[in-house]
Amino acid sequence: MGSQAPRLDVVDALRGFAIVSIMLLHNIEHFDLYYVVPGLPPWLAALDNVVWEVAFFLFGGKSYAIFALLFGLTFHLQSQARKERGEDFRTRYGWRLLILFGFGMLNSMFYHGDILTIYAVIGLCLLPVARLRDWALLALAAILMLQPYEWLVLVDALRQPDAIIGDPDSWQYFGRMNAYLTGDSLLRVWAGNLTNGKLGVILWSWENGRVFQILSLFMLGMLAGRRGLFEAGAHSMRFWRRTLLVATLLFLPLYSIRMLLPDWVASTAVRRPLGVMVASWSNFAFMLVLVACFVLLYQGGALTRALRLLAPLGRMSLTSYFTQSIIGSFIYYGFGLGLYQVTGATVCLLIGAVLAALQCAFCAWWLRRHAQGPLEQLWHRATWIGARQAA
Template identity: 25%
Template sequence: MTTALLPTSSEQRYQALDLIRGVAVLGILIMNIYGFANIFAYYMNPYALGEPSVSDVWVWSVTHIFADQKFYTLFSMLFGAGIMLMAERANAQGISAAKYHYRRMFWLIIFGLIHGLLIWLGDILFIYACMGLWVFLFTDTSPKTKLITGIVLIVLYSAYMSMASIYIDRIPAEDLEFMLSMFYPDQATIQDETLPYLTSYAAQVSDRIDFFAENVLSMGLTFGIFRIGGSMLIGMALYQYGVLTAARSTKFYWLLLITGFTIGFLLTAYDMSQLLAKEFSFDALLLSYMTMTNVAAMFIAFGYIALLALWVKSSTRGAIRNAFAAVGRMAFTNYIAQSLICTSIFYSFGFGLFTELGRLQLMGIVAIVFLVQLFWSSWWLNRFHYGPLEWLWRSLTYGKFQAFRKH
């Protein structure tokens, strides 16, 4: 009997999971580019730095509708599916998955800290790893239990977040001032956020350490447990139901696509109408960011899953789909590579373009990075079994060096 769990081989992989993961990791950059290139408020409010150009408003609107919170939701679901997949494989071999899972999460915490403190403050890996510590406890429960628990967590999070926009007048003055600065930063706030990224790497690390110390606990207890953890549990359930592996019927996916997109885009249309009618007022932005986009993103993510599952089930095969799947197989490497590329473009140790580019120009950079990662992921996996960081993570998780180069 096998006494050690081995990594998933190329032959054992689900193409649907790789494809959805590839689209998710590329899509994440559409929104992350705002965080790389400018201050925090720029991500949420096109008017944060003053009167925007027409193209800036249009680009912000398109990315808000189709990308904002949608792709990290997908990625969270897939992370949960990955936990479930490992647990199932271990159980099938009569091996306890806990040892491997918690070792895997330990190393992801280390990677997340390195990324979040030394490379970019927008890291999500640390939160994912911390949430992975407790969602694993649900692996032996029924998919229905996982699904209901995940939905309840997200509903509670959305309800809690909506309270801030409904009861603005009851928010303590100090907290209200801080929240206002998130959406409408004054010149001093803009300068404080900008200065480290135009000066030295040491100043950037110091800024990231301060950000981490001030926000990691509150993010973990709210956004992490309820939004990310809830999405992971839903992903675990959808994996068990065969939704994420394209195992359901074509009719099922068409119904999921129509339902998810109809509800999601109707909510988003209402959200956009309120933002435009109220000229991006504080209450409209707060409701949008805290509640409307959060809820709509779940439904639109379901629609994306259905669309990609239909692509897998179709007879259309070829280099494009394989390229997206290759990006998904190297999601960890590609995610970190995006940070290395973008910080080199925008920070002082690179080209120093922080706050210099408009949103349309940023989308041009996103397109170039997309094309590079689509090409290089396929090229790499024709020669190696894993991406470089996937290989390192697996080697650390399983306690032995994995096969790396093919042939």
């Protein structure tokens, strides 16, 4: 029931790459249970710091952005598949997002940093813009990427640069407020994550410009689908080569400004909105560097064969994302093994790499026997419940 959008192998592999990078970041963060292990040898503490900095430089703020870009692309592919059959996918897609929200709430019970619920809500904004012309969609995406709310905050701050501002509101929901993660009660973790944790993550996402950037990336993903930028061909390769050059030239000054901003701007009131804007643009530029490199490297050679190993993971991204939350929370939280107390970033990176490899192997094994992952199949069937057309 319901037509399947055509599969693009490079997109599956790229989504798998995002899943792996998210797995690595979540592990070194102890799945948002931040804790510095005391008494480590100086060499290991120094190595932990390097691992942390490098991992977040490479993937922090970029992995979720890749997911958002591909989320918009998938919306276009699914909509186009239905349009070719003379059907409007938008109503069905709204229902699909409601189901995704349900998956996200279940995932949030184990990991309050869940992104599925946020994607599901913001994804509703795609429905009224789905039929805009390319130029209008690009203009709207550009406006959102510029972080319009932060510009308003900046203008107000420039009027009162000496104003004293407190910590971001989201901070009160982390630290001591999520101490339930270290306790031995799974029920308390579920209750805390769905209340304290969920509210904290929503506020954090707003404060860091994620809401506007996610919607912008959804729209850019739609445009990429319309233009066939992930399809093999000379046109798409030219686009990604140019994107790699331009994104690199943009990232270098943006990242430099981001690092130097605390020295350049003394006013906290002014520096905070500037920091949000520059960080979001810097992450966006580097995300494009990663995507362009991935697509270009996927075109042939030994490395392409290695990258293709990620495709099954990408095809089962919902199952993989959900299961890593369950496994990760058991490994690090107090109700499970409680390894947050003894594992620094280096050890956690190794744990994450092993888990990612196991997920890749499991997904490849599963897809040799089934057309979809278990949660993907459930999502697909629930999406098309009541539909008369056969898939």
